[in-house]
Amino acid sequence: MAVQQTAEVPVAAERVSRRHLSRSRRQTLWFLFFQTPWLLGLFFLTIIPIVGGFIISLSNYDGISIPTTKFVGIGNYTRMLTDKQGMEALVHTTVYVLILVPLVLALAFGMAMLLNQAMKGRGFFRTAYYLPTLVPIVAVAWIFKLFLASKNGPLNSAINLIYPVGEIVWIGQAHALATVISMALWMSFGTGMVIFLAGLQGIPPELEEASIVDGANKFQVFRNVILPLMTPVIFFQLVLSLIGTFQELLRPMLLWSTTGMQGTPSKPVYLMMVHVYRQVFTFGRYGYGAAILWFTFILLMLLALLLFWSSKYWVYYTQNVEGGAE
Amino acid sequence: MTGNAITTNTRQPFNSRKFFGRVGLYTLLFGVAVFVMLPVAWGIITSLKQEGEYSANPIKWLPVVPQFVNYVHVFIYQPFLKYARNSLFLAVTFSTLTVITSAMSGFAFSRINVPHKQALFQVVIALLIIPNLVTVIPTFMIFSKLGLTNTYWPWILWGLGASPFYIFLFRQFFSNFPKELEDAAEVDGANPLRIFVQIFLPNAKPVLATAFILNFIWVWGDYLTPILYLSDRNTTLAVKLQSAYIDPHGNTLVTVVMAASVLYTLPLIVMFFMAQKHILQGVITSGLKG
Numbered sequence: 001m002a003v004q005q006t007a008e009v010p011v012a013a014e015r016v017s018r019r020h021l022s023r024s025r026r027q028t029l030w031f032l033f034f035q036t037p038w039l040l041g042l043f044f045l046t047i048i049p050i051v052g053g054f055i056i057s058l059s060n061y062d063g064i065s066i067p068t069t070k071f072v073g074i075g076n077y078t079r080m081l082t083d084k085q086g087m088e089a090l091v092h093t094t095v096y097v098l099i100l101v102p103l104v105l106a107l108a109f110g111m112a113m114l115l116n117q118a119m120k121g122r123g124f125f126r127t128a129y130y131l132p133t134l135v136p137i138v139a140v141a142w143i144f145k146l147f148l149a150s151k152n153g154p155l156n157s158a159i160n161l162i163y164p165v166g167e168i169v170w171i172g173q174a175h176a177l178a179t180v181i182s183m184a185l186w187m188s189f190g191t192g193m194v195i196f197l198a199g200l201q202g203i204p205p206e207l208e209e210a211s212i213v214d215g216a217n218k219f220q221v222f223r224n225v226i227l228p229l230m231t232p233v234i235f236f237q238l239v240l241s242l243i244g245t246f247q248e249l250l251r252p253m254l255l256w257s258t259t260g261m262q263g264t265p266s267k268p269v270y271l272m273m274v275h276v277y278r279q280v281f282t283f284g285r286y287g288y289g290a291a292i293l294w295f296t297f298i299l300l301m302l303l304a305l306l307l308f309w310s311s312k313y314w315v316y317y318t319q320n321v322e323g324g325a326e
Numbered sequence: 327m328t329g330n331a332i333t334t335n336t337r338q339p340f341n342s343r344k345f346f347g348r349v350g351l352y353t354l355l356f357g358v359a360v361f362v363m364l365p366v367a368w369g370i371i372t373s374l375k376q377e378g379e380y381s382a383n384p385i386k387w388l389p390v391v392p393q394f395v396n397y398v399h400v401f402i403y404q405p406f407l408k409y410a411r412n413s414l415f416l417a418v419t420f421s422t423l424t425v426i427t428s429a430m431s432g433f434a435f436s437r438i439n440v441p442h443k444q445a446l447f448q449v450v451i452a453l454l455i456i457p458n459l460v461t462v463i464p465t466f467m468i469f470s471k472l473g474l475t476n477t478y479w480p481w482i483l484w485g486l487g488a489s490p491f492y493i494f495l496f497r498q499f500f501s502n503f504p505k506e507l508e509d510a511a512e513v514d515g516a517n518p519l520r521i522f523v524q525i526f527l528p529n530a531k532p533v534l535a536t537a538f539i540l541n542f543i544w545v546w547g548d549y550l551t552p553i554l555y556l557s558d559r560n561t562t563l564a565v566k567l568q569s570a571y572i573d574p575h576g577n578t579l580v581t582v583v584m585a586a587s588v589l590y591t592l593p594l595i596v597m598f599f600m601a602q603k604h605i606l607q608g609v610i611t612s613g614l615k616g
Contacts, residue, residue: 027440030518034434035446037427041487046453046461053464063467111358114351121355127602128359134594135366136547138564139587143369146380146580154368157385186362194606195613233614239455240613247459250549254568273459280463281554290464297460304455 050297057290064284076291086292089275092268097245100181105237107185108192109230113222115193116200126197130190137187141254144183145171171255176266180251187251192237199233200226228316235315239307243300249273272296373397373584380580396585403582404570406563406589413546413562416481421541423485424492425534431488432496433522437508447497453490466554476557481545492537495612499533500526536608539601543594563590 032039057076061069080086111129115122132140148155148170156168170179203226211221248271257263265274272292280289372380374392400406435447469475474483508521516524527534552562567586571579598605 024440027438031434031438031440031443034430034438034518034522037486038431038488038493041427041484042449042453045465045484045487046456049461049464049468050456052468053460056464056467061467063470114355119348119351121352125355125359126606129362130606131595131598132362132366134543134598135591136549136564136594138547138549138568139369139591142567142583142587143365146372146584147365147368149381152381152383152385154364154385154387186365191609191613194609198610199614237613243455243457247457249459254549257568276459276463286467290467293460293463297457300455300457 053290054294056287057294059287061286061290062284063280063286072287076288077295079288080292080295085270086272086275088267089270089272092270093246093248093272096177096181096248096269096271097242099177100184100245101238101241103181104185104189104192104241105234107189108237109196109234111189111193112196112200113226115197126194129193132186133188133190135187137250138254140183140187141251144179144255148179171266173266173268176252176268180248180255180269183251183255184245184248192241195237196230196233199230203229231315232317235307235311239304242303242307246296246300246303247273249277253277369584370588372581373588375581377579377581393581396581397589399579399582400571400586400589403579404566404586406566406586409561409563409566410590412556412560413564416478416552416562417542417545419478420481420485420545421538423482424487424489424541425537427486427488428492428537429496429527429530429534430522431493432498433500433526434518435493435497436500437503437521437526438518450490450493454494462550462554469555475555476560478560480551480555489541491612492541495533495537495608496530498611499530503529532604533608535601536604539597539605540608542597546594 058071058073059069060072060075115125135143147153150156150167150169150171155170159165159168168175207225207229208221211225216224252265252269252271252274253263255263256265256269264270264278273296276289276292276296279285279292371388373396374394375386375389375396376393379386379389431450435443435450465480466475469480474480503526507525511521511525547564548562549564549568552565553568556562556565563586567583567590571583571586573579
């Protein structure tokens with residue numbers, strides 16, 4: 001009996017494992033079948049361009065002629081150090097990011113907090129704040145150019161009705177930063193607000209009630225209950241918005257242009273990507289443009305890593321229950 | 327009115343702090359709404375002005391006679407519909423393809439168990455934060471060498487390549503499907519492709535629509551890609567709106583541009599109101615989880 005059993009078990013186990021193997025192999029093949037489009041896309045449309053961009057960044061490629069293209073080593077990278085305009089663009093981009101990102105997150109979060117209570121018209125306000133995010137950027141740029149027109153524009157006219165200050169040139173050196181930031185806030189706080197609002201509504205009301213019973217005031221509830229529970233959402237929005245804002249290109253380009261992409265934004269909003277765009281498409285310095293892009297890529301990845309590292313100190317993760325199919 | 331007051335009173339006595347809190351809240355909310363809507367309202371008003379009116383000195387707040395003819399000029403001065411058709415073609419093609427390929431990938435990530443699946447999914451997460459422009463400009467260089475610029479092929483290829491945000495969205499969505507559904511089908515001998523097409527897709531209509539619309543909105547509004555990849559002949563509304571409505575001296579016909587902007591934006595607004603719930607849910611799902 002005992003001998004029989006030991007003789008049978010390996011056979012059964014082998015049969016099972018063979019069937020299991022073929023099944024798991026089938027599973028793998030099916031998995032690959034479903035992932036093929038994405039994997040091909042990942043390789044040809046993401047990895048190759050990034051690596052290709054790096055190779056181009058080591059050359060003096062001008063976008064036209066490959067035979068005259070020479071390997072220039074890290075020349076394009078050292079060139080950045082002496083590129084005064086580029087360095088200024090880096091500083092201005094940093095300023096732009098440091099102002100806009102906290103502002104847009106705070107505004108989105110603040111409006112979400114205001115709308116996160118039992119009240120009439122919540123749906124109306126949510127829709128009203130979200131609508132600007134739907135307007136295509138070219139249309140927004142036109143609207144803002146009109147609205148902010150220095151001569152007899154509605155904003156300046158309204159300001160002058162209240163207090164005569166004359167023409168304010170919003171789309172010019174002096175107010176450039178404020179103008180582009182307002183446009184960015186106008187276009188994007190609605191998305192963040194909708195996301196934060198959903199996050200807030202996911203907080204179980206019992207938690208708030210319990211802390212009120214324990215004698216916490218409204219601020220303490222916010223500080224000790226709501227804010228910690230919202231940190232994962234804040235974190236994700238912070239990462240995406242930092243990376244997106246660092247790549248700002250179109251808002252200054254479109255605001256400062258009249259026809260086509262000809263305009264050069266004023267200094268405070270002459271940002272990194274504007275500089276890259278001009279290097280590549282105005283001056284045909286593909287190699288140099290690619291070098292700045294790679295530098296930006298590394299910078300942003302380091303920034304993202306830093307944020308992920310910092311997240312363990314301030315992002316509060318509850319039990320992760322996603323991925324139910326596991 | 328009286329009945330209302332009584333029911334309020336029976337619930338709780340008049341609380342002045344709460345009352346003024348509410349007044350303050352609504353004032354603030356309306357203030358922000360007005361601030362948000364003013365530029366749009368000004369765009370619409372301008373689209374109804376005469377060309378001389380929009381820059382009148384002093385400012386003319388409203389048109390004397392609404393110039394609906396501006397909306398006719400949109401079609402006369404430029405082949406608006408032709409460019410709209412180009413935008414529509416690109417938006418529909420890209421959105422359809424990317425929805426299918428992203429759904430496939432999301433399905434595999436959530437329902438097919440293979441080793442190291444989680445590691446591969448980490449790649450999707452990492453892709454979410456790869457700066458867009460890092461790939462856009464090198465891709466342009468490569469595509470132009472391959473002769474793919476001035477064609478719609480880039481949109482088709484990008485669509486076929488799926489998009490990490492929507493892979494994420496579909497994985498999330500398919501993970502919530504009951505396991506029994508596919509177990510039953512598997513017993514009947516259905517393979518994953520049949521399960522995907524016959525069970526998962528038909529039950530995913532809302533999220534498919536959401537992903538389609540969000541992608542549609544993105545491509546329809548996109549300016550950078552068409553200005554880089556397409557030429558005057560086959561470009562989209564976004565590019566034409568930026569530069570095409572000019573008089574013989576090269577001055578922009580502002581009122582016509584505003585009318586064209588209204589017509590250009592309107593389809594997106596209509597889409598939004600038709601599928602508001604789904605769109606917001608899609609924005610939330612792809613923005614909430616990290």
